[in-house]
Amino acid sequence: MKTKILFSVVGTLLLSATAHAFPEMVRHGYAACVTCHVSPDGGGVLTWYGREISGAALSTWGGREKSYWGPEQKEHHETFFAWDLITPPEWLLLGGDVRLNRIQYRTQDGGSASRLILMQADLEAAAKFKKLTIDATIGRDENAREIFSRRHFLKYQLNNRTTVRFGKFFHAYGIRMPEHAVSTKRGLGWDQGSESYNIEGALVDSNYDVFLTALLSRPETKGQNGMVFGEDESGFSARASTFLAEKYKIGASFFTGSTKSTDKTILGPFAMLGFTPHFTVLSEFDFTNLKLKSVTKDPGWGLVSFNKADYELIQGLHAFATYETYRPAFSDSTSGVNTLGAGLQWFPRPHFELQTVWKNDKPVGATEGSHYFFLMAHFYP
Amino acid sequence: MKFPSSAVFLFVAAGASSLMLAATASAAGKWVIPVDEGTGSTEFVAVGNPTAIRIRGTAERPKGKLTIDGASVSGTITVPVASFDSGLALRNQHMKQKYMEVDKYPDVAFSLTSLGSLDKVTESKDFSSEVPFDGKLKIHGVEKGVQGKAKVARKGDSVSVAAAMKINIRDFNIEVPTFAGVTVTNDVDIKVEFTAPMRAQ
Known part of the structure; x- marks a missing residue:
């Protein structure tokens, strides 16, 4: 029981602390992340277009409803950075993320407790000089309690479709999504704060995309007490996908690399399916071969998966259900977790997101799982 | 009253010839396709740059009437601009009001001037070909000649047509749509389909 509670609390604490790509937007034909984000793989600071779409298609209220073109294009608008209180020049994009999480969990004596936690407080700027873009975040690392930059990179636009990028960011693998604590992110060792230094080549067409990334190194992720959460990692990653009828994105990813303790080979398909303007299914399956360097025996292959069905009840308000599997090795029939989840996500106005989630982690072979619940508020200026 | 056998033969032969002539005249003669009475769809696809977005839109089914008269074909079908739907209200308003100027130019109209294999379409009740x-x-008040290929299928007394064409919006004096850094490319793919009755006149 103690273990379950601890797992629930830690799981909840680390849930949803990073953000910013919403792959469900595939239902509106936005199969390529770069339409709305500076990063070719999505996430992070929004383009001007992304800001407008956040008002027009993501939020319940706050989108433009009346005429807005012509000279009045420069008029004040709610979707602009900080409600247009600060007007950056056209070459400069500003953004950021502040996340608060209220956690409800069981205490060891059977009671309940709750905590309010600042999960993330980042500012981000992207400056574009002709074909070169410089992007960087600055914020507070809530684990280490220090100022740090989660992501920073140089991006060079070779042509309309092709970019090369160097810096610290998540390599492209599978579905880029905010839920970083799920099995296809945390379960693969790519949790919050595990961005690596990479060189990336990306080809993003209106019908397909291809990402090739060399992972050069990854700074160790440390907590306040110096405990290392994530090890240095290097390797190579490839991801390719095709867009079918604009609202269906199907692809596959491959990764090979190693940390100090583990050799990893991971590969598998993923799909982002916008069946209707309101109904989206996300699905990713990754076959894993995770070999501990200290152990000579190869554990063989395992499987992690993430599946999410999302229905937009009214614009901006979503009900969703998730199902995850984590089986590090098929050869070990006692190791693994299946997780069922459900929740509501609401974008009331541009800049705001609220999310409430229930999850149940059930270890393989167990008759009972552990439950946890959280309420998350996200502000993106 | 008894008719001589030769008279009966002449009567039958004359009747049969008349029927055959009438049938031939009908096949090669005048036909009407009331598109209004059928079903159909209209679709358009545009690509945004530099953001790799494909915008697939729909519109109401085409309406109008086509006439086949011997070797010539004529008639106009129209689609109301107000029915254009790109999937986002903001984008629809932008497209219809600013670029298509729907208040001034409420319809897109297509006038057919020639169609291949017309004789086969009228003569055969089971025909299918591209x-x-x-x-x-005519879009945005500007009329331009266009060519393309259409899949035409006749089954009994109905005909189905699926036509596709690529247009350059600049040819129609439509400003290149630009919004918040995203520009739509000049070329737009249009696909029109309908199934309607085909009646001899």
Whole structure:
């Protein structure tokens, strides 16, 4: 029981602390992340277009409803950075993320407790000089309690479709999504704060995309007490996908690399399916071969998966259900977790997101799982 | 009263000849396709740059009437601009009001001027082929000649047509749509389909 509670609390604490790509937007034909984000793989600071779409298609209220073109294009608008209180020049994009999480969990004596936690407080700027873009975040690392930059990179636009990028960011693998604590992110060792230094080549067409990334190194992720959460990692990653009828994105990813303790080979398909303007299914399956360097025996292959069905009840308000599997090795029939989840996500106005989630982690072979619940508020200026 | 056998033969032969002549005249003669009475769809696809977005839109089914008279074809089908739907209200308003100027130019009209294999379409009640067509497309108040290929299928007394064409919006004096850093490319793919009755006149 103690273990379950601890797992629930830690799981909840680390849930949803990073953000910013919403792959469900595939239902509106936005199969390529770069339409709305500076990063070719999505996430992070929004383009001007992304800001407008956040008002027009993501939020319940706050989108433009009346005429807005012509000279009045420069008029004040709610979707602009900080409600247009600060007007950056056209070459400069500003953004950021502040996340608060209220956690409800069981205490060891059977009671309940709750905590309010600042999960993330980042500012981000992207400056574009002709074909070169410089992007960087600055914020507070809530684990280490220090100022740090989660992501920073140089991006060079070779042509309309092709970019090369160097810096610290998540390599492209599978579905880029905010839920970083799920099995296809945390379960693969790519949790919050595990961005690596990479060189990336990306080809993003209106019908397909291809990402090739060399992972050069990854700074160790440390907590306040110096405990290392994530090890240095290097390797190579490839991801390719095709867009079918604009609202269906199907692809596959491959990764090979190693940390100090583990050799990893991971590969598998993923799909982002916008069946209707309101109904989206996300699905990713990754076959894993995770070999501990200290152990000579190869554990063989395992499987992690993430599946999410999302229905937009009214614009901006979503009900969703998730199902995850984590089986590090098929050869070990006692190791693994299946997780069922459900929740509501609401974008009331541009800049705001609220999310409430229930999850149940059930270890393989167990008759009972552990439950946890959280309420998350996200502000993106 | 008894008719001589030769008279009976002449009567039957004359009748049969008349029927055959009438049938031939009908096949090669005048036919009407009331598109209004059928079903159909209209679709358009545009690509945004530099953001790799494909915008697939729909519109109401085409309406109008086509006439086949011997070797010539004529008639106009229209689609109301107000029915254009790109999937986002903001984008629809932008497209219809600013770029298509729907209040001034409420319809897109296509006038068919020639269609390949017309004789087979009228003569056979079971025909299917891809044929070339020519016509005039009027968008945003500007009329331009267009060519393309259409899949035409006749089954009994109904005909199905699926036509696709690529247009350059600059040819129709439509400003290149630009919004918040995203520009739509000049070329737009249009696909029109309908199934309607085909009646001899």
